[in-house]
Amino acid sequence: MREAYHDQLEQLADQLADMTGMVAEAMQNATAALLQADLGLAEQVISGDQKVDDVRSSIEEQSYALLALQAPVATDLRTVLAVIHAAESVERMGDLALHVAKAARRRHPASALPEDVRPYFAEMGQIAVKLANEAAEIIREKDVDRARSLEEEDDAMDDIHRHLFSVIMDKEWQHGVPAAVDVTLLGRFYERYGDHAVSVAKRTVFVVTGRMPGYGGDENL
Numbered sequence: 001m002r003e004a005y006h007d008q009l010e011q012l013a014d015q016l017a018d019m020t021g022m023v024a025e026a027m028q029n030a031t032a033a034l035l036q037a038d039l040g041l042a043e044q045v046i047s048g049d050q051k052v053d054d055v056r057s058s059i060e061e062q063s064y065a066l067l068a069l070q071a072p073v074a075t076d077l078r079t080v081l082a083v084i085h086a087a088e089s090v091e092r093m094g095d096l097a098l099h100v101a102k103a104a105r106r107r108h109p110a111s112a113l114p115e116d117v118r119p120y121f122a123e124m125g126q127i128a129v130k131l132a133n134e135a136a137e138i139i140r141e142k143d144v145d146r147a148r149s150l151e152e153e154d155d156a157m158d159d160i161h162r163h164l165f166s167v168i169m170d171k172e173w174q175h176g177v178p179a180a181v182d183v184t185l186l187g188r189f190y191e192r193y194g195d196h197a198v199s200v201a202k203r204t205v206f207v208v209t210g211r212m213p214g215y216g217g218d219e220n221l
Contacts, residue, residue: 005070008066009072009076009080012059012062012066012079013083015055015059015062016059016083016086016090017137018055019055019056019059019087019090020090020093020132020133020135020200021132021133022051022052022094023052023090024133026045026048026049026052026097026098027097028129029041029101030042030098030100030125031121031122031125032125033101033104034101034104034111034112034113034186035118035121035125037110037112039108041104042108043105045098045100045101046101046102049094049095049097049098052090052091052094053094056087056088060087063087075207075210078207082204086139086199089196089203090196092196093132093196096189096190096193096196099185099189100190103185103186112182112186113179113182116167123156123160124157124187124190127153127156127157127194128157128193128194128197130153131153131154131194132197134150134201135150135197135200135201138150139200139204142208143204144204144208146201147201147213148213150198151201154195154197154198157190158194160187161190161191168180168184
């Protein structure tokens with residue numbers, strides 16, 4: 001009976017990791033759609049978002065069933081709670097990829113991005129996908145050291161996001177207000193995506209150590 005219970009816990013973690021991989025692929029495709037004004041890829045991301053939502057619902061249902069029927073404690077309880085909260089963050093990552101894809105669709109057949117800012121978004125897209133894929137591996141391996149380093153990797157995303165403001169506020173900006181609004185919103189989508197990936201990694205640290213990084217006074221987390 002206990003073996004089946006622990007198998008269920010492992011399956012929850014695996015489903016969460018798979019879901020994180022799904023949103024990594026979604027952001028990869030959304031970024032390609034944005035940079036290439038590819039309507040087909042944008043539609044693929046938009047239609048695929050429901051699958052992410054369905055996985056999140058399944059994870060929550062299984063998690064609450066475990067809480068009700070097994071009354072987990074200690075590490076097991078932390079695992080279930082972390083999965084519930086992390087699944088919410090991963091779903092938000094999927095929603096942010098969806099927003100990027102919708103922006104690409106809204107401006108099609110034109111590009112949503114002026115030529116001179118596309119390299120920034122290409123880099124942000126690469127960072128976002130890397131963060132999500134690393135978060136998936138952190139979940140599978142319960143790698144605390146790797147989880148702790150993910151926030152530093154997210155700093156590169158934050159740096160680009162901040163730089164975009166200086167680009168659109170520069171007197172040399174010649175693309176008008178609508179383009180500036182698009183760049184501002186899209187930059188925010190990528191920045192928040194990275195933040196959620198870091199949050200997912202922090203949940204893994206919580207499972208293993210019992211402390212949430214940034215809380216509880218542990219300066220090493």
